[in-house]
Amino acid sequence: MGDFGEDVAAAYLEEDAMTLLARNWRCREGELDLIALDGDAVVFVEVKTRRGQGFGAPAEAVTVAKARRLRRLAARWLSEQSWSAGEVRLDVIGVVVTDDTAYVEHYEGAV
Known part of the structure; x- marks a missing residue:
């Protein structure tokens, strides 16, 4: 389910004229x-996938602790890549599958 959601999110970003730089960077x-490029902005995207909304919207699963970890990971990626971004953004994409x-x-900029 998670892989399917990431595939949907990646296609969505590419349709929105973003360039994917990496998937599942560990x-x-x-x-x-x-990780995508939106103009001169590097965008780090957390993808949450759910079957229906019985447990709330997928984006609600991004907790304060998760957001903190995403910021640390984004900083590490930028450092390792020696990337000088004009802007850095942390987005959340929720995929609801019916x-x-x-x-x-x-x-x-949700995180």
């Missing part, structure tokens, strides 16, 4: 789902 502290459709909710 280090010992954790993982970044998607019987035959996947709905995307994109929260820019």
Whole structure:
């Protein structure tokens, strides 16, 4: 389910004219789902996928602790890549899967 949600989110970003730089970047502290370029902004994207909204919107699963970890991981990625970004943004994409459709909710700068 998570891989499907990431595929949907990646396609959504590319349709929105973003360039994917990395998927599932890992280090010992954790993982970044998607890293994209939106103009001169480097965008780190946390993807949350759910079947329906019985447990709330997918983006609600990003806790304060998770947000803190995402910021640390983004800083590490930028440092390791020696990237000098004009802007850095942390987004959340929620993918809600129903019987035959996947709905995307994109929260820019949510973290």
